[in-house]
Amino acid sequence: MAGFPAPNILDPTQQKGREKRAYADFRRRLRAINAEIQERVVDQLRPREIAVNGLRAYLLNAERVYIYELDYLQLRRIDETIAEIIQRIMMERDGQWDVWMQRYTAEAYQQGAAYAQSSLAVQSAVYSSAYSNIESVLFTPEYQRRIAVVTSRTFNSMEGFTDELITTTRRILGDTIAQGKSPRWAAKQLKGYLVDTEGTQAKAASRAATIARTELGVSYRSAVMDESQRASESLGLVTKLLWVSALMATTRRSHADLHGRLLTRAEVTEFYSKNGNPINCRCSQVPTIVDEYGNAFAKKIFEKMAKQEERWMQSQGIKKAA
Numbered sequence: 595m596a597g598f599p600a601p602n603i604l605d606p607t608q609q610k611g612r613e614k615r616a617y618a619d620f621r622r623r624l625r626a627i628n629a630e631i632q633e634r635v636v637d638q639l640r641p642r643e644i645a646v647n648g649l650r651a652y653l654l655n656a657e658r659v660y661i662y663e664l665d666y667l668q669l670r671r672i673d674e675t676i677a678e679i680i681q682r683i684m685m686e687r688d689g690q691w692d693v694w695m696q697r698y699t700a701e702a703y704q705q706g707a708a709y710a711q712s713s714l715a716v717q718s719a720v721y722s723s724a725y726s727n728i729e730s731v732l733f734t735p736e737y738q739r740r741i742a743v744v745t746s747r748t749f750n751s752m753e754g755f756t757d758e759l760i761t762t763t764r765r766i767l768g769d770t771i772a773q774g775k776s777p778r779w780a781a782k783q784l785k786g787y788l789v790d791t792e793g794t795q796a797k798a799a800s801r802a803a804t805i806a807r808t809e810l811g812v813s814y815r816s817a818v819m820d821e822s823q824r825a826s827e828s829l830g831l832v833t834k835l836l837w838v839s840a841l842m843a844t845t846r847r848s849h850a851d852l853h854g855r856l857l858t859r860a861e862v863t864e865f866y867s868k869n870g871n872p873i874n875c876r877c878s879q880v881p882t883i884v885d886e887y888g889n890a891f892a893k894k895i896f897e898k899m900a901k902q903e904e905r906w907m908q909s910q911g912i913k914k915a916a
């Protein structure tokens with residue numbers, strides 16, 4: 595055995611930079627959606643403004659009411675315009691239906707595959723002579739099929755998010771019209787939802803951040819799992835997965851507990867199938883070659899990781915079980 599790769603505990607999935615870029619891309623698109631809806635929908639509303647006095651003003655909590663004289667077809671057209679703008683900006687690229695976010699997840703997958711490849715290569719001479727570099731892994735039909743699995747998952751998430759944006763934006767416009775609010779109010783609500791990151795209102799940006807983090811993490815980890823499975827199947831190497839947690843203040847206890855543990859692929863898959871565990875998860879796993887008893891050849895790493903976990907528990911005020 596040549597050695598064992600040092601796990602990156604600061605950023606186990608190595609996705610922080612890409613996550614930042616993906617999030618910035620989301621924000622840019624959300625701002626563009628906001629600007630175009632202001633221009634093509636809100637600014638086109640021409641309500642009659644009437645002053646309300648006395649009790650009615652009190653009940654409506656307004657001194658002015660806006661009457662929108664829109665018929666059914668005009669209302670339908672507003673809804674269609676909203677959907678068209680959001681779908682085009684959030685889903686389309688270069689004039690074709692092609693989800694931009696899929697590029698990020700494909701890159702994360704490739705990085706995960708490269709990481710698994712280099713991790714296995716340092717541990718096994720058999721592996722390193724069969725797959726000496728990442729190029730021998732990429733561009734095979736098998737690899738392309740595996741990438742398609744994660745990118746189609748991303749497509750589904752993007753579609754769900756796009757539907758959510760459409761529903762909420764339509765509701766804001768619908769409330770404006772039904773409740774006789776001013777176009778200014780609509781503009782403020784839309785900006786609050788689509789652009790702002792502060793305040794009590796639900797934020798599209800925080801959903802976007804979750805999607806970016808979740809999709810990139812899932813993609814990276816899938817590549818590690820797939821590559822370790824392939825090493826087992828094609829070379830007969832027995833592999834397990836060494837769990838590496840980011841051990842941050844936000845790390846879930848159940849994720850931190852796995853830090854430094856060797857799990858089978860089935861156990862990792864089982865963990866991620868429950869309790870929303872993939873959501874916002876920054877943990878990763880190192881493919882680890884084990885002996886016939888399922889024990890790792892490298893030993894020192896486990897002591898080191900147990901200490902890291904202990905420090906994390908102390909920092910979180912968690913007492914170690916006796």
Ligand SMILES: [Zn+2]
Pocket residue numbers: 839849874875876877
């Ligand atoms: Zn995690």
